[in-house]
Amino acid sequence: xxxxxxxxxxxxxxxxxxxxxxxxxxxxxxxxxxxxxxxxxxxxxxxxxxxxxxxxxxxxxxxxxxxxxxxxxxxxxxxxxxxxxxxxxxxxxxxxxxxxxxxxxxxxxxxxxxxxxxxxxxxxxxxxxxxxxxxxxxxxxxxxxxxxxxxxxxxxxxxxxxxxxxxxxxxxxxxxxxxxxxxxxxxxxxxxxxxxxxxxxxxxxxxxxxxxxxxxxxxxxxxxxxxxxxxxxxxxxxxxxxxxxxxxxxxxxxxxxxxxxxxxxxxxxxxxxxxxxxxxxxxxxxxxxxxxxxxxxxxxxxxxxxxxxxxxxxxxxxxxxxxxxxxxxxxxxxxxxxxxxxxxxxxxxxxxxxxxxxxxxxxxxxxxxxxxxxxxxxxxxxxxxxxxxxxxxxxxxxxxxxxxxxxxxxxxxxxxxxxxxxxxxxxxxxxxxxxxxxxxxxxxxxxxxxxxxxxxxxxxxxxxxxxxxxxxxxxxxxxxxxxxxxxxxxxxxxxxxxxxxxxxxxxxxxxxxxxxxxxxxxxxxxxxxxxxxxxxxxxx
Amino acid sequence: xxxxxxxxxxxxxxxxxxxxxxxxxxxxxxxxxxxxxxxxxxxxxxxxxxxxxxxxxxxxxxxxxxxxxxxxxxxxxxxxxxxxxxxxxxxxxxxxxxxxxxxxxxxxxxxxxxxxxxxxxxxxxxxxxxxxxxxxxxxxxxxxxxxxxxxxxxxxxxxxxxxxxxxxxxxxxxxxxxxxxxxxxxxxxxxxxxxxxxxxxxxxxxxxxxxxxxxxxxxxxxxxxxxxxxxxxxxxxxxxxxxxxxxxxxxxxxxxxxxxxxxxxxxxxxxxxxxxxxxxxxxxxxxxxxxxxxxxxxxxxxxxxxxxxxxxxxxxxx
Numbered sequence: 001x002x003x004x005x006x007x008x009x010x011x012x013x014x015x016x017x018x019x020x021x022x023x024x025x026x027x028x029x030x031x032x033x034x035x036x037x038x039x040x041x042x043x044x045x046x047x048x049x050x051x052x053x054x055x056x057x058x059x060x061x062x063x064x065x066x067x068x069x070x071x072x073x074x075x076x077x078x079x080x081x082x083x084x085x086x087x088x089x090x091x092x093x094x095x096x097x098x099x100x101x102x103x104x105x106x107x108x109x110x111x112x113x114x115x116x117x118x119x120x121x122x123x124x125x126x127x128x129x130x131x132x133x134x135x136x137x138x139x140x141x142x143x144x145x146x147x148x149x150x151x152x153x154x155x156x157x158x159x160x161x162x163x164x165x166x167x168x169x170x171x172x173x174x175x176x177x178x179x180x181x182x183x184x185x186x187x188x189x190x191x192x193x194x195x196x197x198x199x200x201x202x203x204x205x206x207x208x209x210x211x212x213x214x215x216x217x218x219x220x221x222x223x224x225x226x227x228x229x230x231x232x233x234x235x236x237x238x239x240x241x242x243x244x245x246x247x248x249x250x251x252x253x254x255x256x257x258x259x260x261x262x263x264x265x266x267x268x269x270x271x272x273x274x275x276x277x278x279x280x281x282x283x284x285x286x287x288x289x290x291x292x293x294x295x296x297x298x299x300x301x302x303x304x305x306x307x308x309x310x311x312x313x314x315x316x317x318x319x320x321x322x323x324x325x326x327x328x329x330x331x332x333x334x335x336x337x338x339x340x341x342x343x344x345x346x347x348x349x350x351x352x353x354x355x356x357x358x359x360x361x362x363x364x365x366x367x368x369x370x371x372x373x374x375x376x377x378x379x380x381x382x383x384x385x386x387x388x389x390x391x392x393x394x395x396x397x398x399x400x401x402x403x404x405x406x407x408x409x410x411x412x413x414x415x416x417x418x419x420x421x422x423x424x425x426x427x428x429x430x431x432x433x434x435x436x437x438x439x440x441x442x443x444x445x446x447x448x449x450x451x452x453x454x455x456x457x458x459x460x461x462x463x464x465x466x467x468x469x470x471x472x473x474x475x476x477x478x479x480x481x482x483x484x485x486x487x488x489x490x491x492x493x494x495x496x497x498x499x500x501x502x503x504x505x506x507x508x509x510x511x512x513x514x515x516x517x518x519x520x521x522x523x524x525x526x527x528x529x530x531x532x533x534x535x536x537x538x539x540x
Numbered sequence: 541x542x543x544x545x546x547x548x549x550x551x552x553x554x555x556x557x558x559x560x561x562x563x564x565x566x567x568x569x570x571x572x573x574x575x576x577x578x579x580x581x582x583x584x585x586x587x588x589x590x591x592x593x594x595x596x597x598x599x600x601x602x603x604x605x606x607x608x609x610x611x612x613x614x615x616x617x618x619x620x621x622x623x624x625x626x627x628x629x630x631x632x633x634x635x636x637x638x639x640x641x642x643x644x645x646x647x648x649x650x651x652x653x654x655x656x657x658x659x660x661x662x663x664x665x666x667x668x669x670x671x672x673x674x675x676x677x678x679x680x681x682x683x684x685x686x687x688x689x690x691x692x693x694x695x696x697x698x699x700x701x702x703x704x705x706x707x708x709x710x711x712x713x714x715x716x717x718x719x720x721x722x723x724x725x726x727x728x729x730x731x732x733x734x735x736x737x738x739x740x741x742x743x744x745x746x747x748x749x750x751x752x753x754x755x756x757x758x759x760x761x762x763x764x765x766x767x768x769x770x771x772x773x774x775x776x777x778x779x780x781x782x783x784x785x786x787x788x789x790x791x792x793x794x795x796x797x798x799x800x801x802x803x804x805x806x807x808x809x810x811x812x813x814x815x816x817x818x819x820x821x822x823x824x825x826x827x828x829x830x831x832x833x834x835x836x837x838x839x840x841x842x843x844x845x846x847x848x849x850x851x852x853x854x855x856x857x858x
Contacts, residue, residue, distance in 0.1 A: 047807065048799075048807070050620075050622035050623050050624075051622070051623060051624055056624070058578065058579070131590055132594075136579050136587065136591070138587055139587070151586075202624075203619075203624045204625070206624060207625065221709075222630075222633055222634065222799060223799030223800075223803060223804065224706070224797075224799040225706075225707075248706060248797070249799070250706070250797040251794050252705075252794050254689060255692060255704060255795055255796070255797065258689075258692050258693065259704040259705060259706070261697055262696055262700065262703075262704045264703060264704055415572075415810070417570075417572025417577060417810065417811070417812050418572050420572065420576065420577070421571040421572050421573060422571065424576070457585070458585065
C-alpha cells in the first residue's frame with residue numbers, strides 16, 4: 001500500500017509541478033507580434049458543425065465556416081445586401097428574367113490549384129439537386145428549368161444549366177423568379193471540385209473540405225477548433241490581413257464572454273442576456289449592434305378555437321402586449337418593435353404600417369367585441385415555447401400583459417425538437433415563433449410564413465390562408481420590376497397585419513464584440529455567420 | 541480468475557442488450573423528427589422525405605430495431621445522421637478527452653479527499669475534523685457549473701494564470717487544470733467523508749492498539765496499517781465515481797468547452813442524432829460494467845481476505 005501511496009503522491013506532485021509551470025500569465029498571440037501571414041483571428045462558434053460540405057450546411061455554425069472555405073457564383077455585398085460578384089465577376093440577365101449568363105473570374109482556382117471551369121458549376125449544382133445525396137437545400141436551385149425532372153431521375157442533366165465555354169455558365173429558369181440571384185449566393189450553392197469529392201468520398205469530403213474561398217481548410221479537431229489559413233492567391237486587404245482563422249467551439253456564452261475578455265477570442269458572436277448595458281459602459285469601442293434579418297412573434301393557431309375566425313380576439317391580444325417594454329427592458333434596446341413580418345430596411349417592409357401599439361383600452365374593447373368582455377368566457381390559453389431563458393422571460397411578460405385585460409395564459413415549455421414537433425403538428429393554440437431569413441428578400445419572409453402552399457408543417461405554422469395574399473405573393477415572386485414587387489409586398493403586409501395571425505413582437509437586433517485592433521469589419525444584416533473575414537486586418 | 545472474468549464479461553451481453561433496447565425505445569418515443577431538424581425550416585416535404593429514406597427512418601420500427609441489433613452484434617454502431625460518418629469514430633475521437641478529464645478529477649479528489657479524511661479521523665472531534673466536514677459538505681453541495689464559472693473568473697480572468705476553457709491544440713495540461721478541479725469537487729467531498737468514517741472504524745481496531753503498544757510511529761500506523769484496511773470501502777466509491785465520470789460530465793464539459801463524450805451525447809439528444817445517442821450510451825454502459833469488474837478485481841489485490849464466490853484460483857465451480 002505504501003508503494004501505491006507513493007505513486008499517488010508522485011502523480012500529485014507532477015500535477016502540482018505542471019500547475020506551477022503554467023502559472024505565468026497566459027499571453028495570447030497578437031497580430032502585432034506575428035508576421036502578417038500568420039495574423040490569427042479567433043472566432044467563437046457555439047457548437048461543432050455537423051459537416052463542412054456546402055450541400056449539407058443548413059445550420060448557421062456550419063455556414064460560418066463554409067462561407068470562408070467555399071465560394072458561390074455570387075455573394076451578398078455585406079454593406080448593401082445586394083448580390084455582388086464572387087466566383088462570377090459579372091453577369092447578365094435577359095429582359096424576361098428567365099436567362100442568367102455568368103462570366104467566371106479569370107484565374108479562379110480551387111485550393112488544390114486547379115482552374116475552375118463552368119463544368120464545376122454544373123457538377124456542383126447537380127450535386128445539390130441529386131435526390132440520392134439529399135442535400136438539405138435543393139430548393140435553392142429548384143427554379144432552374146429541368147430541375148424537377150433531374151431530381152425525379154427523368155433526366156441525366158439539369159436542362160437549365162448550360163456551359164457554352166469554360167468561363168461562361170448560362171442558367172435558365174422554368175419561370176421568372178425574382179429572388180433567384182440572392183438564392184445563388186447561399187452557401188449551399190457553393191462550387192466544389194469534383195476530383196476532391198471523388199477522392200475523399202461523399203461522406204468524408206465534409207470532414208476535409210476543399211473549396212475556392214478566401215481561406216483554405218487546415219484541420220478540424222471536433223468539438224474543439226477548426227483552423228483555416230488564407231488561401232494562396234487571395235492576398236486580403238493589405239498588411240495585417242487575417243492570415244489564419246481559428247473557429248473555437250465554446251458552447252456556453254458566459255464562458256465565451258470571459259474568454260473574449262481574457263483575450264482568447266477576437267470576435268464574440270453574441271452576448272449573454274443582461275450584458276449589453278455593461279458592454280455599452282465598459283467595452284463601447286468593441287461593441288457592435290446592428291439590425292438583423294429576423295422576426296419574433298407569438299403565433300395563433302388559426303384552425304383551432306378560440307382564435308379560429310376571430311380576428312377581433314387576435315387584435316385584442318396584439319394591443320394588450322407592451323412591445324416597447326419588451327424591446328427596451330428585455331431586449332436591452334437592441335431589438336426593434338415589429339409592426340409587420342418583414343424586417344425594417346428590407347425592400348418590401350411597409351414603413352407606413354401602424355401595427356398594434358400598446359393600448360390596453362383598445363385591447364379591452366376588441367376583447368368585448370370578440371365576445372369575451374373582460375376575458376369572461378375565454379378559456380385559459382396555453383402558450384407553448386421552447387425552454388430558452390430569453391424566450392421564457394418574453395412569454396412571462398406577455399402572460400402578465402394579457403392578465404391585465406383579463407386573459408388567463410398558462411405557459412408550457414418543451415425542449416426544442418419536441419416544441420417544433422408540437423407546433424408543426426398544430427397542437428399549440430398559441431406558440432412562440434421566430435423566423436431568421438435565409439436571404440435578404442421579403443419573399444423569404446412573406447411567402448414562407450403566409451403562403452398557403454407552406455400551410456402547416458412547411459413554415460406557415462399559424463395555418464394562415466388567404467387566396468388574395470397567395471395570388472399577390474405568386475405575382476411578386478415572378479416580377480422583374482423591383483419597385484412593383486416592393487409595392488406588392490407592402491400591400492401583403494397591410495393585409496397580414498390586419499388579419500393578425502401573430503402577436504407581432506420584435507425584430508431581434510444583432511450584437512457582437514470585436515477587439516478594437518481589427519479594422520475593416522462589416523457586420524452584415526444576414527448575421528454574424530456571414531462576417532467577411534477576408535476584409536479584416538489588424539490595425540496598429 | 542479467468543473464469544470469473546469470462547463469466548462477468550458474458551453477463552455483460554444481456555446488460556448491453558437491455559440498455560440498447562431501452563435507449564432505442566426511448567429515442568423512438570420522444571417527439572421530434574431528425575429529418576425535419578436536419579432539413580431546416582424551409583425544406584419541402586419532398587426533401588424531408590428523401591432524407592428520411594436516406595436515414596432509414598421510413599422503415600417500420602421493428603425493422604429498424606432488428607437492423608440496429610444486427611449492426612450492434614457486428615460491433616457497428618451505425619452512422620451519425622448529422623455528421624454522416626461512423627458513430628464509433630465520433631465516440632472514440634472524444635473518449636480520450638473524457639478519460640483524461642475523469643482520471644485527473646479522480647486523482648485530485650483522491651489526493652485531497654483521502655488526505656482530508658485521514659486528517660479529520662486523526663483529529664476526530666477537533667477543529668480540523670469540523671473544518672474538513674464543513675468543506676466536504678460545501679464540495680458536495682456546490683453546483684459544478686457555478687464552481688466552474690467561479691474558477692474561470694478567479695484563475696483565468698482575474699489572475700490570468702490559466703486559459704478560459706477549451707482543449708488547446710493538442711490537449712495541453714494547462715487546459716485540464718480548471719475543469720479537473722471543478723469536476724473533482726463533489727468527489728473530493730465524498731472521498732473525504734468515506735475515508736474519515738472508514739479510518740475511524742479501523743483506528744478503533746485491536747491491531748492498531750497493538751501497533752501503538754509496540755511503539756510504532758503514528759505516521760507509519762496511519763500510512764501502512766490503517767490506510768490499507770480503510771481503503772476497501774473507498775475503492776468501491778472511487779471505482780463507481782470514475783465510471784460515472786467516464787460517462788461524461790456534461791456540465792463541466794460545456795462550461796469549459798471540453799470536447800468530451802458527455803457533450804457529444806447531449807448535443808446528439810437535442811438534435812435527435814439517434815445513432816450517436818444509442819452508440820454513445822451503449823459504449824458508456826460497456827465502460828461502466830468493465831470499470832465495475834476492475835473494482836472487483838482490485839478488491840482481491842487490496843484485501844486478500846476477500847474471496848469472490850467461484851474464484852478458487854483453479855477455475856473450479858463455486
